[in-house]
Structure formats: structure tokens, C-alpha cells
Amino acid sequence: MYDEPEKILMLYKDRDKSEKLIRDMKEGTEIRPIRHWNKWAIIGHLVIIFLTNCLINLTLYLADKPVVKNVKLLKKYLNNLTLTVVYPKNRFRFTVLANISQEIKSILGDWIDKYKDKSLELRW
CATH class of the missing domain: 1.10.287 (Helix Hairpins)
Known part of the structure; x- marks a missing residue:
């Protein structure tokens, strides 16, 4: 042995x-x-x-540089993400991804910038 x-x-x-x-x-x-x-x-x-x-x-x-390694902390950050649907009067509805933390940006990367609503200023 x-x-x-x-x-x-x-x-x-x-x-x-x-x-x-x-x-x-x-x-x-x-x-x-x-x-x-x-x-x-x-x-x-x-x-x-x-x-x-x-x-x-x-x-x-x-992820490029994952800040979050703990799954419980990752779950907490993902639960804080909010998809807000706005229904302006006499206009089309649009969605906005809110409560984006730096940790989520480091994990999801360019996906958030690619799919966030960039025309928010033009709709008001």
C-alpha cells in the first residue's frame, strides 16, 4: 500500500x-x-x-474577469435585475433593463450594452 x-x-x-x-x-x-x-x-x-x-x-x-465566484451572490445580483416595460400615452411600449450593477456588467459583458434601449431620450 x-x-x-x-x-x-x-x-x-x-x-x-x-x-x-x-x-x-x-x-x-x-x-x-x-x-x-x-x-x-x-x-x-x-x-x-x-x-x-x-x-x-x-x-x-x-466571463472576461468574473467578479462574482459565489453562486449565492450571483443569484442575488441576477434577482436584482429588473426588466421595466414602459407604456407611454399614445406611443409604442418599450422595455428598459434596470438595476444593472458592475458585477452583472462584468459577467454579461457587452450583452447589456447591445440590448439596452438607447433611444430612451428620444421618446420623451
Whole structure:
């Protein structure tokens, strides 16, 4: 057993990675107690949580300089975003993305500038 320290270290690192993945799934996506009796429903529930975690990590990976690394903090910033729909009298309705923080700008990048309403001054 002691003659293969590299193998022991590799097994420990693999176990550590899997434990971190499960911890991230529990903490970040706030996994709730699973109240299903069907085997496939439980597997489906865990697959959805895993895919959610993958999307979050992919978003953070693709961000230029991600300020937010904690999923709970990211969720807080995303919940603060507001899409406001304005209905001016005798005019067309338009939408404005509001409550944009610097952290959200660093994560979403140019997407916010690309899709925000730039003609707001002309409509009043």
C-alpha cells in the first residue's frame, strides 16, 4: 500500500474533486430534499441540478474577469435585475433593463450594452 504514493495522491485528488462537485451542487443551487419515490424522478432532479451548475460555471468561465465566484451572490445580483416595460400615452411600449450593477456588467459583458434601449431620450 505504501509503495505507490502517486496512486494514493491521484485517488485522493479524484475524490476531492467529486466531493467539491457535490458540495457546489448542494450549496449553490440550493438543492432541496427530494420528495420523489420513483428512481427516474430522482435521477432527473439531480441531472437538472447538475446542468444548472454546468451553465453557471460555463458563464463564469466565459466571463472576461468574473467578479462574482459565489453562486449565492450571483443569484442575488441576477434577482436584482429588473426588466421595466414602459407604456407611454399614445406611443409604442418599450422595455428598459434596470438595476444593472458592475458585477452583472462584468459577467454579461457587452450583452447589456447591445440590448439596452438607447433611444430612451428620444421618446420623451
